[in-house]
Amino acid sequence: MSVSRPRTLADLQRWRRTRARRSWYKRSFRLQVMLLVGLLLAGMLLAQGTYLNHRKAEIISQQMGERALAVAKTVASMPQIINAFAIPDPAFIIQPLAERIRHETGARYVVVGNARSIRYSHPVPERIGKPMVGGDNDQALIHGQFYVSEATGSLGTAIRGKAPIWDEEGNIIGLVSVGFMMDRVAMDVARHNSFGWALVALMITLGFAGAYWLSQHLKKVILGLEPYEIARLAMEKEAILQSIHEGILAVNREGHITLVNQQARRFLNLDDEHVLLGQPIREVVPNSRLLEVLRRGEQEFDQEMWLGDHPVVVNRVPILHEGEIEGAVATFRSRREIVDLSQALTQASRDVDMLRAQAHEFSNKLYTISGLLQLERIEEALALIHQETERAQAQMNFLMRNVADAVLSGTLLGKLTRARELGVALEIDEQSSLSCPLTPTGQEVMMGVVGNLLDNACHAALNGPSKEPNVRLFFTDLGEQLLIEVEDNGPGVPAQFAESIFQEGFSTKAGKHQGIGLALVARLCRQHGGAVTLEESELGGACFIAVLDRSICAQPDQQQSQQRYQHRSQQQFQSSTKNSDYDG
Template sequence: MSSPRRESIAELQRMRRGRPRRGWLMRSFRLQVMLLVGALLAGMLLAQGAYLNHRKGEIISDQIGQRALAVALSVASIPELIAAFDDPEPSVTIQPIAERIRRETGARYVVVGNTEGLRYSHPLPERLGKPMVGGDNDRALLHGESYVSEATGSLGEAMRGKTPVLDAEGNIIGIVSVGFMLDRVAMDVIEHTSLGWWLVALMIVLGFAGAYGLSRHLKRVILGLEPYEIARLAMEKEAILQSIHEGILAVNREGQITLVNQQARRFLGLPPVHAVVGQPVQDIVPNSRLLEVMERGEHQFDQDMWLGDHPVVVNRVPIHHAGEIEGAVATFRSRREIVELSNALNAASRDVDMLRAQAHEFSNKLYTISGMLQLGRIEDAIALIHQESAHQQAQMTFLMKHVGDPVVSGTLLGKLTRARELGVLLEIDEQSSLVEPLTVTGQEVLMTVIGNLLDNACHAALQGDRHNDEGPRVRLFFTDLGEQLLIEVEDNGPGVPHQHVEAIFQEGFSTKPGKHHGIGLALVSRLCRENGGAITLEESELGGACFIAVLDRSLCRPPSTGEDRPLQPGTIGR
């Protein structure tokens, strides 16, 4: 057993020891199972044993009756006994014959009587010549039947076989009654059925022992938890699954959906759970790739994919049980939140980079001015100061004049400083203009689009293989004249190979080495599509790539509200 599993079991057992006490019957699942299974087995065995032993007792009683009748028929067919009925004293001949047969057969009595019911034989000689007792002789004496009956005679209750005695002409001349006492019959029944009852008792004991073992096994399987604890854990698990911020989708080995939480339904736009569970995942979420995970048995972590128009980050893992893959589960979270956080971090990072670049640049300038002053070249130092001030003022003046949004101005100023630090000549076309202020969404979109395109262009310009003295160069043009916003960024880098033109805007694809690339252009392409535009790739006049992004003009603020007044020139410097 793995260490995490041992820790989880230990945690469940600690929770079980610390749970509140309940009634003994509610508390002990093992006792409940043992009593329920044991009582069920005992009831079944007792019912079956009672029925079988009852039938066995009936069979034994019937056999004893048939035995008594068979003895009576044998006695009634003895020629000497039949001939003795004509003797003056029939009992002299009949009594010895009857007693000999009684002793040999184990019967309680063998009584022979005439048609009037007077005894010719009896176990007690003093009762010879007296009437037979019981009142059950009519069927034999009057109708000539042979039968078994139960009646109370002079010796007590007995099971008796009775048959008529016939002469040579077939006339009824007497009756034979062979009896076995009912208490003896009951003792025989008990003797023959006692083993069955002992077996029933043994099986009940074994049943309770098996129920005890089953209850222990079940208790161990469910980690020592009680049913109400399992129910509570199930409800807690369901609440957790439905409340977490990540979407969860699980399938079984047949590829049928077994679990989908509320967040997953929201992401995927699925119908209610009862209409989804049990359906093939390929019919509901064709690009889930869970079947692929089950087929290969491999884990997939932090995979980017699109669910409709929603970017998500997906983790997919197979479910193993006893060495077999029983299913797979996918968890996914919205990438828009990650992108929003990334944009915020990128904005902060750009500000930091701009300040760091400015600090680095001005530190070098200050060292240069300090050296000139120490050398006594004051006029050269003043000229350098005026030159730098004029350059900065020219950039500020251009941005204040041609860019009416402070966020875009700040982005461009930071990119100019960053490009200068990288050794890239970043040019902004003099015909560029963005005089209308932007909405909050427009600021985020343009900041992302311009920032990513300039970053990629600077990187490409640095990778260029140039055979002349021209250094890395990037040119930017933007305008809000007309019905759309137009942004054009070109560089003098190596350009985009023809085989990559179709894939350059796909998420995860990048010509840069290493990981964590292939996001910027895909993000720019998606933002352009979502805002009524598009992005295209052309060959640059500078020799590299030229990206043209078009956005809808609705990103600009309408000029009717007071807060949409054009930006005053002093805003950037504050």
């Protein structure tokens, strides 16, 4: 069957209205609920009403039959009826008695017949003396039974009660047939069933009214949304929860987990198949503090904790509904990422400060040289130029000769410049050496370890008792590991802080965003097969010894490319004083 497509704007609008009329009942949740509940209730009531009315009709018919049989038994046992069979004209006695009984009982007829089924009584007197009609007299006349039958007689179809008549010697001399017409039975059944059907109709009406109210209530509960809208929102919510970078964990009022996203599973080191929903939060994350939030109903923001082996910053919020606490939600974000971001911002600020200081220093020296030249003190100007050149050249020659990695050389040269600006004498031990280049990961690790240790040492030396701050650096890759030693003449680290100094967030310095550098150094060392320890320095302050695995060094097939890179870097090494110090 072909479907014509709309050709004009009016046709398109008419087609859309037609489509809307065809599909509105599919989209209306309210109508769906009302029809579903109403039709279900109507079907149940109709089925029950049909059964009850049918059963009622059977009971009424049965009662009519039993009534007819009881009247027939009574008539058959009357002495006047039995004695009347002995006279020449039994109908003279039986007909008046039968009619009186018929009127008193409401039966349609009370017929008394002899053993040959000849009538002695009948509502129509002209039919007295004629045979009884229906063919259902044998059980009474032959077998002497009392029974109820349904047959069609001269007056129509009726429910009959049949009873045999015995004489004093026990012989069957006749029978009694009492009948109630079926149309009257049907009228009685209809009269009784009409009330039942009216009650069923009333209940169906009330059922649809209740279904309408229920649909209105459900529509209000689901905020007026349609089922397909709820499904779409649920899918969107699930996609958002699983894609965001923060871990989310939710519990109900009993403290059982109801929601956990992929990031939270990664924090807990659990695979996707691990079942968490429904488990008590106390068993999965004992330190989550969500149970305290459920008990007190108070919000907690930017709290630090460990989730698995991840340091995280957590926010905890109770779920309230009409003033009652229904559950709680905790969101986690990695503290390491926050620390890395803070480090990057701090490093950028330090780079700017260092470049500003270098620009200021060289500006002063250029002004000095300019003044000497204007005073025609050429020899002094040349001596100052040679002095600065020799010092910078000596530092670069040492780094080029003893450090095989150009990136680390640039970092150390930047730290030397920074220390000089701070007024700290930074010395690199003459025995220091790095004989092989570093991998890209190794460069990041070495810059983080060396940079943070030197920064802390310079800060400690500046705040120490000596008026001449001094820091010494030694590094070597001889053996199976890389060794870095950084010592200063600062105040040292108190013994009670020796174990805590490497914990994230712990610091002896005042101010915010402290306690990061040494914790980062310790983490980098652990991740690359080493460790960092604290000893007392020969200079009088602290000595930090960091050990790293040689896996961060380039393999032989990588060294050639590293050497080519270093050869190109050495040609540009004169401008490396612009490199910023790195703090990991």
